[in-house]
Amino acid sequence: xxxxxxxxxxxxxxxxxxxxxxxxxxxxxxxxxxxxxxxxxxxxxxxxxxxxxxxxxxxxxxxxxxxxxxxxxxxxxxxxxxxxxxxxxxxxxxxxxxxxxxxxxxxxxxxxxxxxxxxxxxxxxxxxxxxxxxxxxxxxxxxxxxxxxxxxxxxxxxxxxxxxxxxxxxxxxxxxxxxxxxxxxxxxxxxxxxxxxxxxxxxxxxxxxxxxxxxxxxxxxxxxxxxxxxxxxxxxxxxxxxxxxxxxxxxxxxxxxxxxxxxxxxxxxxxxxxxxxxxxxxxxxxxxxxxxxxxxxxxxxxxxxxxxxxxxxxxxxxxxxxxxxxxxxxxxxxxxxxxxxxxxxxxxxxxxxxxxxxxxxxxxxxxxxxxxxxxxxxxxxxxxxxxxxxxxxxxxxxxxxxxxxxxxxxxxxxxxxxxxxxxxxxxxxxxxxxx
Amino acid sequence: xxxxxxxxxxxxxxxxxxxxxxxxxxxxxxxxxxxxxxxxxxxxxxxxxxxxxxxxxxxxxxxxxxxxxxxxxxxxxxxxxxxxxxxxxxxxxxxxxxxxxxxxxxxxxxxxxxxxxxxxxxxxxxxxxxxxxxxxxxxxxxxxxxxxxxxxxxxxxxxxxxxxxxxxxxxxxxxxxxxxxxxxxxxxxxxxxxxxxxxxxxxxxxxxxxxxxxxxxxxxxxxxxxxxxxxxxxxxxxxxxxxxxxxxxxxxxxxxxxxxxxxxxxxxxxxxxxxxxxxxxxxxxxxxxxxxxxxxxxxxxxxxxxxxxxxxxxxxxxxxxxxxxxxxxxxxxxxxxxxxxxxxxxxxxxxxxxxxxxxxxxxxxxxxxxxxxxxxxxxxxxxxxxxxxxxxxxxxxxxxxxxxxxxxxxxxxxxxxxxxxxxxxxxxxxxxxxxxxx
Numbered sequence: 001x002x003x004x005x006x007x008x009x010x011x012x013x014x015x016x017x018x019x020x021x022x023x024x025x026x027x028x029x030x031x032x033x034x035x036x037x038x039x040x041x042x043x044x045x046x047x048x049x050x051x052x053x054x055x056x057x058x059x060x061x062x063x064x065x066x067x068x069x070x071x072x073x074x075x076x077x078x079x080x081x082x083x084x085x086x087x088x089x090x091x092x093x094x095x096x097x098x099x100x101x102x103x104x105x106x107x108x109x110x111x112x113x114x115x116x117x118x119x120x121x122x123x124x125x126x127x128x129x130x131x132x133x134x135x136x137x138x139x140x141x142x143x144x145x146x147x148x149x150x151x152x153x154x155x156x157x158x159x160x161x162x163x164x165x166x167x168x169x170x171x172x173x174x175x176x177x178x179x180x181x182x183x184x185x186x187x188x189x190x191x192x193x194x195x196x197x198x199x200x201x202x203x204x205x206x207x208x209x210x211x212x213x214x215x216x217x218x219x220x221x222x223x224x225x226x227x228x229x230x231x232x233x234x235x236x237x238x239x240x241x242x243x244x245x246x247x248x249x250x251x252x253x254x255x256x257x258x259x260x261x262x263x264x265x266x267x268x269x270x271x272x273x274x275x276x277x278x279x280x281x282x283x284x285x286x287x288x289x290x291x292x293x294x295x296x297x298x299x300x301x302x303x304x305x306x307x308x309x310x311x312x313x314x315x316x317x318x319x320x321x322x323x324x325x326x327x328x329x330x331x332x333x334x335x336x337x338x339x340x341x342x343x344x345x346x347x348x349x350x351x352x353x354x355x356x357x358x359x360x361x362x363x364x365x366x367x368x369x370x371x372x373x374x375x376x377x378x379x380x381x382x383x384x385x386x387x388x389x390x391x392x393x394x395x396x397x398x399x400x401x402x403x404x405x406x407x408x409x410x411x412x413x414x415x416x417x418x419x420x421x422x423x424x425x426x427x428x429x430x431x432x433x434x435x
Numbered sequence: 436x437x438x439x440x441x442x443x444x445x446x447x448x449x450x451x452x453x454x455x456x457x458x459x460x461x462x463x464x465x466x467x468x469x470x471x472x473x474x475x476x477x478x479x480x481x482x483x484x485x486x487x488x489x490x491x492x493x494x495x496x497x498x499x500x501x502x503x504x505x506x507x508x509x510x511x512x513x514x515x516x517x518x519x520x521x522x523x524x525x526x527x528x529x530x531x532x533x534x535x536x537x538x539x540x541x542x543x544x545x546x547x548x549x550x551x552x553x554x555x556x557x558x559x560x561x562x563x564x565x566x567x568x569x570x571x572x573x574x575x576x577x578x579x580x581x582x583x584x585x586x587x588x589x590x591x592x593x594x595x596x597x598x599x600x601x602x603x604x605x606x607x608x609x610x611x612x613x614x615x616x617x618x619x620x621x622x623x624x625x626x627x628x629x630x631x632x633x634x635x636x637x638x639x640x641x642x643x644x645x646x647x648x649x650x651x652x653x654x655x656x657x658x659x660x661x662x663x664x665x666x667x668x669x670x671x672x673x674x675x676x677x678x679x680x681x682x683x684x685x686x687x688x689x690x691x692x693x694x695x696x697x698x699x700x701x702x703x704x705x706x707x708x709x710x711x712x713x714x715x716x717x718x719x720x721x722x723x724x725x726x727x728x729x730x731x732x733x734x735x736x737x738x739x740x741x742x743x744x745x746x747x748x749x750x751x752x753x754x755x756x757x758x759x760x761x762x763x764x765x766x767x768x769x770x771x772x773x774x775x776x777x778x779x780x781x782x783x784x785x786x787x788x789x790x791x792x793x794x795x796x797x798x799x800x801x802x803x804x805x806x807x808x809x810x811x812x813x814x815x816x817x818x819x820x821x822x823x824x825x826x827x828x829x830x831x832x833x834x835x836x837x838x839x840x841x842x843x844x845x846x847x848x849x850x851x852x853x854x855x856x857x858x859x860x861x862x863x864x865x866x867x868x869x870x871x872x873x
Contacts, residue, residue, distance in 0.1 A: 149482075149538075149549045165547045308599040311579045312463055318480075322467070324583040325594045407461075 041234065041256050043356035048232035048253075050190040051240070054183040055228070058171075062180075066171045068155040070230030070238050072432035076153040076262075076320035151262070151317035153427050156229055156241045158248035159317050160264055160417050163225065164218035168243060174222025184226055188242065191251060191258075196352030202281045203247045203265060209272035210245075219245050237432040246417070251353060252428030258357030259428035261421050262320065263349060268406075268415040270387045278385075282416060285348045285403055286387040292341040293380055296329070300338075301380075304329035310377040310391040313404045313419050320426045326395040328375025339369060346394060349401055349420035365399050372396030378405075382413070389413050398422050459546070460486040462574050465581040466519075468567075470558065470610065471589050475521060475528065475567065477554045485546035487577045492543055494574075501540065508537045512552050518573035521556055524565055528556040562636040564595075567608040575604065582606040630763035634770020637746065638778070642829045643711050643813065644742055645836075648778060650718035650806040651680055651735055653799045654725070656790040664725060664799070670787060676731070681779060683732040687739020688746060689768055695747030696764045705817065707744045712813035714738040719807035722799055746771065781840040785847040794850055798843075 055063055150159030150166040159166035173181060189197050204221040211220030223244055230238030237254040246266030252259045267281035296304060306327060315322060331339060346365055351358040365372075378390030387405070389412040394401040400421040405412040424430060463482040468475055483491035495503055495511040512535040521528045533555050538548030571580050580603040584594060591613035598607045638644055656673035657664045694700045718738075720726060727734050746767070789795040812825030832839065 149547055161547050165542075165545070306599075308601050308603050310581065310603075311461075312465065312581060314465070314467075314581060314583055319467075323586045324467070325586055325597060327597060 039356045044234045046190050050187040051232040054187045057180045057183040068229045076151045162217040162245045163223040168225040170225045170227030173224050193354050205274050206267045206281045207245050254431040257431045260353045261426050263420040266417040270414045288345045304376050306377045313402050323423045326373040328373045331372040332370040368397040387413050398424050459484045461579045462577045463579045469585040470587050475556045475558050479552040481550040488543050515573050519571045522568045524561045530554045530556050569606040571604050580604050627762050627766040630766030631770040634767040635774045638774035646806045647715045653722040653802050679732040680735045683736035684739040687736040688743030691740045691743030692746045709817045710741045712810045715810035719803045722803035785843045788847040
């Protein structure tokens with residue numbers, strides 16, 4: 001009898017302890033989940049308030065130019081050219097309809113797009129009071145609807161081409177009063193992490209330096225454009241777009257979720273001086289990737305380094321939702337230290353937005369890390385205090401990052417385009433259009 | 436402020452504008468391919484840089500009137516398709532233009548015009564392991580090429596390898612195509628021939644089956660003496676032994692192949708693949724030190740049962756029923772046997788020639804070690820689902836199989852003659868006379 005009791009005790013006590021522990025941690029887990037939920041709810045509340053404050057600072061006609069409707073659609077389209085006569089003026093007929101896609105599932109090659117860019121939304125643009133030297137009349141003959149090489153999602157449009165080539169819908173910073181400008185920048189500060197906000201300022205500074213060197217197209221901080229798609233809300237989906245020549249932030253907000261894919265960053269010149277300080281734009285993206293490459297052993301390097309040149313973005317504007325066959329070194333063959341370094345590289349893009357939005361995103365990227373690939377093309381070293389001229393790509397189940405130095409007309413270490421996507425969730429479709 | 440502006444303007448005028456926003460002296464030609472069971476679709480993005488735009492435009496605007504007419508656009512698009520080529524398993528696939536979009540001529544002059552072309556090609560039936568080659572030579576003097584493939588939506592298609600030359604003008608894509616769809620074999624007349632071909636290729640390209648067969652044949656001309664391989668058997672005896680092994684293997688795999696093809700047994704492919712690697716490993720050990728002397732045929736039959744299950748997965752889901760399934764099964768099996776006999780015929784003379792020379796033990800041990808190492812690698816690879824260099828090394832070697840077999844034959848011929856000409860026994864052996872009885 002006694003022995004029986006001892007035996008059952010031996011079973012019972014550990015079982016109870018396990019149950020208690022499980023209960024405790026389960027509770028803690030739920031608590032921290034609830035806390036995270038509260039944080040993101042609060043974040044969306046703050047972003048919505050800052051957006052409303054910005055809208056309230058505007059006049060009625062400005063509001064009309066900055067606000068668009070937001071209708072979630074399954075995928076973005078490769079925005080093509082205005083079909084309105086070869087070289088003739090575009091019909092301002094406004095919004096391009098969704099372009100037909102080749103494949104039935106929207107994954108085939110992009111087909112012909114709909115109409116032109118939303119030129120009708122922004123007749124005349126804001127006064128560009130910084131139209132600097134070198135901008136002759138007509139520039140390169142590219143009005144809105146000229147060369148149109150961007151990505152269009154509903155009424156939102158972005159590109160890696162200058163604003164004069166591909167007009168972004170919304171209001172240009174240069175058209176705002178000081179108070180309005182402050183309200184717009186405050187909105188960005190609330191929306192982005194401190195590091196992300198600084199990155200945006202550095203990119204704009206670089207574009208300003210390009211502008212100051214004289215360009216025949218719109219560049220400079222004044223032409224960075226903000227657009228609001230849908231009404232600021234903590235429950236219904238809406239989207240913010242901010243960008244210019246080398247920046248495209250597309251942030252879709254749906255309740256507590258904030259999705260920042262697709263994002264394009266870039267720089268030209270990648271190194272510039274402002275206020276007596278030298279700024280190297282996207283230095284983290286460059287240096288951390290080189291550090292990771294250095295941390296690979298010979299065998300890993302052999303797998304990571306592609307034996308061919310990659311001279312441009314593969315999944316740039318117009319390639320939403322596409323998944324190419326991955327290449328390079330699979331993360332499952334990386335050490336813990338190398339994985340941490342890779343996550344650090346990825347964070348340069350994923351944590352541009354504030355912590356409340358980026359934390360679940362980083363967790364999601366971490367969850368798919370084993371099936372993520374790191375591929376490299378180009379030199380394995382870079383000069384100190386300069387970016388390298390090497391292309392790299394990080395591709396996982398829910399992630400595409402491309403870093404693509406542009407060898408156009410000179411030093412590719414001074415000009416770079418980067419792309420950050422989630423083929424399963426560009427524009428937050430997983431939340432706005434759940435399957 | 437105004438002064439600054441003036442300075443800026445002066446500098447801008449003095450310095451050549453170096454920083455361009457777009458491609459300058461290059462013609463970006465980016466292609467994305469997507470494969471499904473019966474088609475290869477391609478989407479091309481062509482972006483001439485500012486400095487080369489007029490050269491490209493002049494190629495499109497053939498009458499030079501500054502307008503890109505529909506017929507000029509069509510002609511240029513067709514011309515691009517003539518400058519690219521696509522082949523599947525060595526067979527050129529004709530490309531059909533699906534659509535083309537041209538930017539306004541001004542956009543192109545500014546370096547921001549993108550031409551979009553979509554094409555498609557029919558993908559004819561083929562084996563399980565397929566190779567696509569895409570080449571782009573359009574405007575190669577100014578071109579910057581990019582080429583990639585989308586991950587196929589069709590789960591029966593798995594991309595296994597991609598390779599390119601330095602500038603991506605040449606792109607090679609290897610993929611496996613599960614026989615899920617009727618594109619592989621058209622039932623009726625081609626059913627038998629297609630299945631026969633598949634059988635041939637399955638052995639020729641299925642390096643693991645080849646290696647198993649070779650490992651099993653290596654000691655066939657020898658007699659086991661205790662725990663060592665001893666003096667050789669007679670040629671007649673060797674031939675009989677080889678015949679027995681090959682027949683036993685055939686009986687074994689035909690049996691399970693038939694069972695699996697008709698859905699009577701089915702095993703997940705992973706454990707089967709692991710067991711196949713184990714079978715090679717065991718045969719390799721046996722070739723070094725006899726494990727089952729005299730019972731090679733029984734062992735071959737037993738492992739044949741396992742290999743048959745793997746053959747069945749190549750034939751699985753053919754979708755044929757009744758007569759067609761029988762026909763394709765028969766054709767497939769016949770293909771396997773034929774290729775098996777070719778392999779035996781290719782290495783048998785070498786084995787017999789070398790049997791009586793000291794070099795044979797080197798060949799036998801070396802071959803067995805190679806098979807043993809490769810199979811050990813495969814066992815690990817297939818158990819842990821990781822990729823190692825084993826596959827690359829072995830298929831690299833298999834790629835030169837004909838040369839290796841030919842070289843081996845020449846070497847053995849030379850060496851065998853040198854060593855054996857003074858040896859009367861050898862001549863007797865060649866003359867088919869038994870020299871020693873077991």
